[in-house]
Amino acid sequence: MNNNGEVIEILRSHIPSFECTKGCHDCCGPVTASAEEMRRLPVKTDAEHEAALEEFNCVHLGPHGCTVYGERPLICRLFGTTPRLACPNGCRPEEMVDENIEKLVHHFNRNTRQVLV
Template identity: 60%
Template structure:
């Protein structure tokens, strides 16, 4: 396991979880992620990426929601858990993310090359 894999696992375990509205995908859109996280996702064609970008969507957004939910990138996991990325419907965990963990996530993202999902 690489150092980045260990970091991703550590950070994922510390992001609070909460119930989203079934079928909602208001926070899904073009995001960037590290190559390490991208390598865990199914490959999409250039056409699929272009179509999603034109729709300001995510190429992994399917008819019933996120098709890569269990492997979704850190940035996707942050939505709704921090005041900086609130859920547009007001959903949130009982306890928001620890500010130090959020800072570590931002540091990880800033220290790794980011690519468009």
């Protein structure tokens, strides 16, 4: 695993999870991810990307939610775990993400090549 892969795993381990509102996909808009995160996701066609963007959705959003939930990018994992990316339905983990971990996720995203998912 390369250094970015190790950083991703460490950050993932520190982002709390929580139960979402069933059927809600409010956080599933287009996002960016690092090249390492993209390598972990299924490749989608240009047509699939364009169709998702027309709906302002993530290309990995399926009829029953995220089709890549276990490998979703860091920014997706962060959604709902911090007041700065609050869930519009009020869902949240029992304990919000540590502010330093949130800063590290944003630092990682700023300092790695990001591509549109």
